[in-house]
Amino acid sequence: MTKKPFWTGRRRDHLAGYLFVAPQLLGSIVFVFVPLGLVFWYSLHEWNVLADTFDFVGAQNYQALADDPKLPGVLAATGLFSVGLVALNLSLALLLAVLLNQRLRGTIFFRTVFFSPVVVSLVAWTIVWGFLLQDNGGINGMLGAIGVDGPNWLRGETTAMVSVVVVQVVKNVGLNMVLFLAALQGVPANLYEAAKVDGAGRWRQFRTITVPLISPTILLTMIITVVGSLQIFAQIAVLTQGGPGTSTTVLVYYLYQQAFQFHHFGYGATLSVLLFAIVLVLTVVQWQLRKKWVFHES
Amino acid sequence: MSLRAKTAVYGLLCVLALPFLFPTWWMVTSSVKPLSEVFAFPPTLFPSSVSFQAYRDVFTLQPFAQQYFNSMYIALAVTVGTLAVSSLAGYAFARIRFPGANVLFLVILTGLLIPSEVTIVPLFQMFHSWGMIDTHWPLILVPILGAPSVLATFIMRQFFLALPGELEEAARMDGLGRFAIFSRIALPLARPALGAVAIFTFLHSWNLYLEPIVFLSTAEKFTLPQALTQFVDAYGGPMWNVQLSAASLTAIPVLVIFVIAQRQFIEGLAHTGLKG
Amino acid sequence: MKIRATALALAGLLALTACGGKTEEPAAAGPVSLRMTVWTSNEAHLKLFNEIAAAYRAEHPNVTEIKFDPIPFESYTTTLTTQIAGGNGPDLAWVLENAAPDFVSSGALVPLDGYDTSDLVPAATKLWQKDGKLVAYPFSTSPFGVFVNNDLLKAAGQPTAAELIAQGKWTWDNVIAAATAVNTKSGKAGLVVRDFDYKGWDNLSTVWAGWGAEAWSADGKTCGFNKPAMVEAMTFLHRAIFTGKALPGPGTTADFFAGDAGMTITQISRASLLKDGKFGWDLVPLPSGPKGNYAVIGQAGLGALKKGRNAKAAAEFLTYFTNAANSAKLAAYFPPPRKSQLNAETLAKTNPLLKPDQLQKVVVDGISTGVVKPSHSGQAEIAQAVRAALDPLWKADANVTAVLDGVCSSINPLLAK
Known part of the structure; x- marks a missing residue:
């Protein structure tokens, strides 16, 4: 019996796999997980940066988290915001992509228009929207022209949330639109022909052909959008400062307030840990669900 | 398509375009308006008088050309670095079966969803201990290796999953090693996905705001979004027309590149790419 | 193997960085370089600072750099705090008024022992003292005044502010009446409390101080929002907004300096915005309230950070940077807190847009008698709580007393901290 060489094809392949992912893995450890470890370490401390105190308090911040009367409201606002953003962003992106996927003149112009907010500076973007959303601003001016008495957008609890979602969607929907466009152009036209022969209407074609075929893109855009929804911060700071009341205080804004504005770094770190736990659960759930509804994912 | 359907589609597109078009239009036109007109109410669609003084001020008040260069080279470095790291990792996660691949991928994926506000303080401490404060290193290293590149890896993985396996098998028969298969077979086919990753990565770096403000403190090292906030009058009040000129200057080139590249980008992606 | 190596690397990094902020060693005597964080990037300001710094370095060769x-x-306070937390805080820092109590009471600033305070106006230094010692210099002390658009007032058939003052009728009742008239006549805003915008409530102290109301007691322990004076002031304001339409309602902004409002309450430094103003304007003191005349000032301070590597050298430079001679130069942009420089002649040189009479009445008198905007340790958290609790007040049918009681019950636990 001849002795097998150590470096079999399989072993080589394993080594190649590890080497290929090494930069990303090491990078994640140094720039994601070590900082997260530090954040967890901070969360066990009472840290006053100005007074230069860093005292171990054990689980005290976690007890404070459980007792925080504001937290349920913050979590509700976060959920509402993320769900609203993902739903509106994906459906609008898909609608725009379908419209622009028609063989029409001028689609390049419209593609550019819908993409342009992506490159506009966030500062300029939020300022102009702050203006448009005023009680006597451009939005209500337009609504008035068609006989609708618009609400005071940023001062009502529901309308403020709607406004922040819409401003964020309009800013970023162009990216998802482009991805959907690409996916739509990859759907073979003969499938539609066949469906037409079978007598399927447009909506049915969309549901039974388009959506399954572009489901990997839907998953991708969904993940990108959830990421975006958790990073929203400047928009809320400029447009509503978390108000009226605390109706638009989402978790990232709350943790920013606690850590950077109120100087409760330890408690801010505790909120970060909570955010991380939520994110972890979401990721695992999304990943498990993908097998169910994403068409031909290996 | 019937005329009626066409009219309906155009009408819908025009209405939907308004909220997208107006802010950009406002930004560009306000940059040439007199200061007192910028916030006039109701907003003026066209400037009452046009002055390009604000554009001259952009370059005299700040080392704007240098800052432009900084943003450009950082974004390019981040893009190139991210393409390298994420195509390697994405390929491995999609095409190579090695023990622990799924767990490792899931572990890396969690990094995708961490907002930068969460890790900014520990990252600042780390870079401080390495003597890298007020350098461009944090703005280059973190996006390439940290959380932002995870999205790129994810896109690349999705793309490579959809690649037909026969080509690789043929190359294997010819005795090519893994890296050769990756670099000679898979990567050239991946151009559309690389294009998508490049656009995402470039824009992300180009628009980065929190990190430059925290890490950089010398005007010559500033990046564009940070420079925008530095145009203020004698009392700290923003000089709106100069800020908006600078904002227009940062937005328009990217938009032009998009117009030129969009057809190839979208169609390239469509033919081979993320269709699944 | 892999796991152990990872754990090791992690532990090493933790040790390296977790205490990054604490292991800063004080530099021995020798070359010193100083860094000061500021929130202006105005060229003229920085040029002046650099000139002062250059003169200082000429006298102190061991100071090699002042940046x-x-x-x-x-994002000023955020960035400053992040830098301090990361162990890379500046040696000197401008401190915003609303962050003052935190910086002062935490002991983050070096006490300015031996600083000659005899020339400083007591009202201006109150906020910047810890245990009776000055810890930061209020380099900018800017009173609030009322800018008036005379053209709009005349068009509404109202007497100008100067005429009202001459008749001794410059009172809140008359101001609101004039503002209502402007709004009715022109559709423009009557009176704008600048930077309030139904969020920055501390700017309303320019109104309620006329009623003798205060956000909390001087010792910071008792909430003042539900005291009779505050209820009266807020009821007046609420009526002015929702019945008189004298102030633009929530969610509506109007820029006085673009000619969209009859009057605005703001700091005098905003006069620079009237450089190319296209209307006749005036600057007058705040109107008198039921409790008579009053003034309110806004401030910014400069302090040396204890945690900096060269705290002593930093404090010395601070003393030089703000001495009488340099203060006179800085007065070109920042109203000084010094008695010797608070006169119309000195200020007129550097504020060409303002008449001596305006400077005397608003700036000089304002700084000597003014109260500062409300501030408290933990200000940001209290400000946020007040903002959220006040939101229900900004509706036409609000129950003022109930809302103000709500403000107190919301901030009482914070005041007690």
Whole structure:
């Protein structure tokens, strides 16, 4: 019996796999997980940066988290915001992509228009929207022209949330639109022909052909959008400062307030840990669900 | 398509375009308006008088050309670095079966969803201990290796999953090693996905705001979004027309590149790419 | 193997960085370089700072560098705190008024022992003292005044502010009446409390101080929002907004300096915005309230950080940077807190847009008698709580007393901290 060489094809392949992912893995450890470890370490401390105190308090911040009367409201606002953003962003992106996927003149112009907010500076973007959303601003001016008495957008609890979602969607929907466009152009036209022969209407074609075929893109855009929804911060700071009341205080804004504005770094770190736990659960759930509804994912 | 359907589609597109078009239009036109007109109410669609003084001020008040260069080279470095790291990792996660691949991928994926506000303080401490404060290193290293590149890896993985396996098998028969298969077979086919990753990565770096403000403190090292906030009058009040000129200057080139590249980008992606 | 190596690397990094902020060693005597964070990036300001710094370095050869770091105003305190937390705080820092109590009471600033305070106006230094010692210098002390658009007032058939003052009728009742008239006549805003915008409530102290109301007691322990004076002031304001339409309602902004409002309450430094103003304007003191005349000032301080590597050298430079001679130069942009420089002649040189009479009445008198905007340790958290609790007040049918009681019950636990 001849002795097998150590470096079999399989072993080589394993080594190649590890080497290929090494930069990303090491990078994640140094720039994601070590900082997260530090954040967890901070969360066990009472840290006053100005007074230069860093005292171990054990689980005290976690007890404070459980007792925080504001937290349920913050979590509700976060959920509402993320769900609203993902739903509106994906459906609008898909609608725009379908419209622009028609063989029409001028689609390049419209593609550019819908993409342009992506490159506009966030500062300029939020300022102009702050203006448009005023009680006597451009939005209500337009609504008035068609006989609708618009609400005071940023001062009502529901309308403020709607406004922040819409401003964020309009800013970023162009990216998802482009991805959907690409996916739509990859759907073979003969499938539609066949469906037409079978007598399927447009909506049915969309549901039974388009959506399954572009489901990997839907998953991708969904993940990108959830990421975006958790990073929203400047928009809320400029447009509503978390108000009226605390109706638009989402978790990232709350943790920013606690850590950077109120100087409760330890408690801010505790909120970060909570955010991380939520994110972890979401990721695992999304990943498990993908097998169910994403068409031909290996 | 019937005329009626066409009219309906155009009408819908025009209405939907308004909220997208107006802010950009406002930004560009306000940059040439007199200061007192910028916030006039109701907003003026066209400037009452046009002055390009604000554009001259952009370059005299700040080392704007240098800052432009900084943003450009950082974004390019981040893009190139991210393409390298994420195509390697994405390929491995999609095409190579090695023990622990799924767990490792899931572990890396969690990094995708961490907002930068969460890790900014520990990252600042780390870079401080390495003597890298007020350098461009944090703005280059973190996006390439940290959380932002995870999205790129994810896109690349999705793309490579959809690649037909026969080509690789043929190359294997010819005795090519893994890296050769990756670099000679898979990567050239991946151009559309690389294009998508490049656009995402470039824009992300180009628009980065929190990190430059925290890490950089010398005007010559500033990046564009940070420079925008530095145009203020004698009392700290923003000089709106100069800020908006600078904002227009940062937005328009990217938009032009998009117009030129969009057809190839979208169609390239469509033919081979993320269709699944 | 892999796991152990990873754990090791992690532990090493933790040890390296977790205490990054604490292991800063004080530099021995020798070359010193100083860094000061500021929120202006205005060229003229920085040029002046650098000139002062150059003169100082000429006298102190061991100081090799003095660097001024501009940080955007919106994220100033955040960035400053992050730098301090990361162990890379500046040696000197501008401190915003609303962050003052935290910086002062935490002991983060070096006490300015031996600083000659005899020339400083007591009202201006109150906020910047710890245990009776000055810990920061209020380099900018800017009173609030009322800018008036005479053209709009005349068009509404109202007497100008100067005429009202001459008749001794410059009172809140008359101001609101005039503002209502402007709004009715022109559709423009009557009176704008600048930077309030139904969020920055501390700017309303320019109104309620006329009623003798205060956000909390001087010792910071008792909430003042549900005291009779505050209820009266807020009821007046609420009526002015929702019945008289004298102030633009929530969610509506109007820029006085673009000619969209009859009057605005703001700091005098905003006069620079009237450089190319296209209307006749005036600057007058705040109107008198039921409790008579009053003034309110806004401030910014400069302090040396204890945690900096060269705290002593930093404090010395601070003393030089703000001495009488340099203060006179800085007065070109920042109203000084010094008695000797608070006169119309000195200020007129550097504020060409303002008449001596305006400077005397608003600036000089304002700084000597003014109260500062409300501030408290833990200010940001209290400000946020007040903002959220006040939101229900900004509706036409609000129950003022109930809302103000709500404000107190919301901030009482914070005041007690």
